Amino acid sequence: AARLCSGAGGEAEAAGGDGAMLRHLARKLRASGPVTVAEYMREALTNPGQGYYTRRGGVGESGDFITSPEISQVFGELIGIWYISEWMAMGKPNTFQLVELGPGRGTLTEDILRVFKQLASVLSKCDVSVHLVEVSPKLSEIQAVMLTGGKVQPNPKDDFAYMKGISKTGIPIFWYRDIQDVPPGYSLYLAHEFFDALPIHKFQRTEKGWREVLVDIDPEVPDQLRFVLSPSKTPATQNFIQPEETRDHVEVCPEAGVIVQRLASRIEKDGGAALVADYGHDGTKTDTFRGFRNHKLHDVLSAPGTADLTADVDFSYLRKMAQGKTATLGPIKQREFLKNMGIDLRLQVLLQNSGDAATREQLLHSYDMLMNPEKMGDCFNFFALLPHHRLVHPDKKKTPESKSHLPPVAGFSELLLK
């Protein structure tokens, strides 16, 4: 099963684990008091020794959750086509960097690179390189095996990458811990199920004003964590709650905001585009923080470090954090985006080419997972950052026909087959 979208229900499962992360957190909480949900989430997911992604990184069927690229090759293929289509619409620059944030097992990049190989004649004069931003040593190893067959050089001296290699299709691949280490230049960015893994702050409106939800140790039960409310304002309540906020419970992910600001600045300066795909909402949902373990909902405070923790992406916040440096498109539902990208046609071709009934069955099943509104079709969204001149011709800003000279952005409007 895929990670359920928030509100999809189900009983949370509590589970054990070896308790090392819990002991570490309990010591910290006893010594210096409660921490923000963001700090808790960061520790649980990316603590260098015990973090969930650092040690387990459970993407895939045998892990804790499965993602669209792991469900169907068609997903990555259509995204590969989106990048080529944007690169062409922007006048085929002679170099481009594909930059993926949080590549998981590397499956999505692998599928995209297969498309680049199939369309090699289109890309022939272009110098393509791949740049992966990944904090997990365990997952970067899995990515290296998937993409290069394991032939990588650790700690290359000549750049900021912590690892580099060459893809099976001959394209150079570099690994970084932070987007800021990726060299500048025309880049196409990808963040699939990345922003939902970044730490959120949680807030509640009270009679005395906004308070932050904190994680504390339960004084009654040894080594059991609990949520408490901050007794007064915190720096985060003052910085992250908008005066016009109408909800009573709010989640904010400042790290996502910082990354979107960086993406928008880079796209404004060097050109390119960013495609963000994730479950989320447009500034309307309230309590979406949840955990997954073995494909089941998991109590977020139980056995930290052994389960995936996640929260819906607030696309309205991402749009705001682009600060007008780029244009934004979406969020648009996954099933609409994939339909606009031609998934039905691609499915037909694959069905015609597959000889056996089991493969056809599998193709139809994975199509249903990606597209069914009850499954991943409705709650996953696509969102893009694009240079302003990609949507409105700079000379023709004021004339109503200005858009007609520019090719439409694939996926975000209906596909017209000429």
Ligand code: SAH
């Ligand atoms: N995109 C993949 C994997 C999603 S899981 C897919 O769709 O299958 C989230 C990914 O983000 C993992 O690779 C995880 O290790 C990585 N990650 C989580 N926090 C990160 C951070 N702060 N910086 C970089 N990568 C991070």
